[in-house]
Amino acid sequence: MSGLISSSSGSRETKPRALKTKPSSESGSTPEAAEQRDDKYKHAIYTIPNMICIGRAIGSFGLVWIAIKGWPYWFAGVYAVLNLSDFVDGKLARYLKQRSDLGARLDSFADSVLYGALIIGALILSWDMIQHELVWLAAGIISYLTTSCYGLLKFGRIPAYHTFGAKKTQWLALLAGLSLILEWSAWPMRICAIAAVLTNIEAIAITYVLKEWKADILTFFHVWPTDRTNQLNPESSQSKSETQ
Secondary structure, three states: OHHHHHHHHHHHHHHHHHHHHHHHHHHOOOOOOOOOOOHHHOOOOOOHHHHHHHHHHHHHHHHHHHHHHOOHHHHHHHHHHHHHHHHHHHHHHHHOOOOOHHHHHHHHHHHHHHHHHHHHHHHHHOHHHHOOOHHHHHHHHHHHHHHHHHHHHHHOOOOEOOOHHHHHHHHHHHHHHHHHHOOOOOHHHHHHHHHHHHHHHHHHHHHHHOOOOOEOOOOHHHOOOHHHHHHHOHHHHHHHHHHO
16 A cells, blocks of 8 residues: 555656656747747738738838928828837737737838838938938948848848837937928937947847847847857757757
8 A cells, every 4th residue: 555655656746847847848948039929920911010010111102202292291290100100010019919020020121111211201301401411321221231131141031120229219210300301400310320320230240140030139138149059059959958
């Protein structure tokens, strides 16, 4: 009887161990670099956040038409709404659990179209001011193009990291755009250009460290040094995960 009791108690002790080791083998010893995705919406196109992104991209072409018409106040108002929609779609994606890599890429595309329309509009509506700020403007554009080209060369995709710095730069871009179009001051654009360059430098560093394309990475330190270590020593990282 005592032997049966001891053997049954021993088997009971082994069950919790099996349950504890299962999550660690699935998640690994390192934290996730990118935000988790909902598999239900992994390849979905017609989600509310995605529709907002598409609307932002389409509305950006309308901005160019408004600039050609010579309506700076209409341009400023529509630009502000489109810029704020970037904040809204991100919040909705998290609240509705509709985050996906496709949505992240679509969001980055819509942002690029919006800022491209802003530059065109500023050149048309505020040439007297912006002609003296072309160096600052070129710095932001060149840093973005460098980041995009590096991502395309390494992964075949444009980065869509949406880092903490990029989110803060978005608000600076809102202020800079309004200030340029309404010809208030050039200083917001200069500050925004510096922030954009620093953000793009961080994005280049993230691309360098990553071994595969990922979206929505908050900072460089969310992937360094773990991803770079795994890239340099894939066998050791694989054996480590197997032992767990």
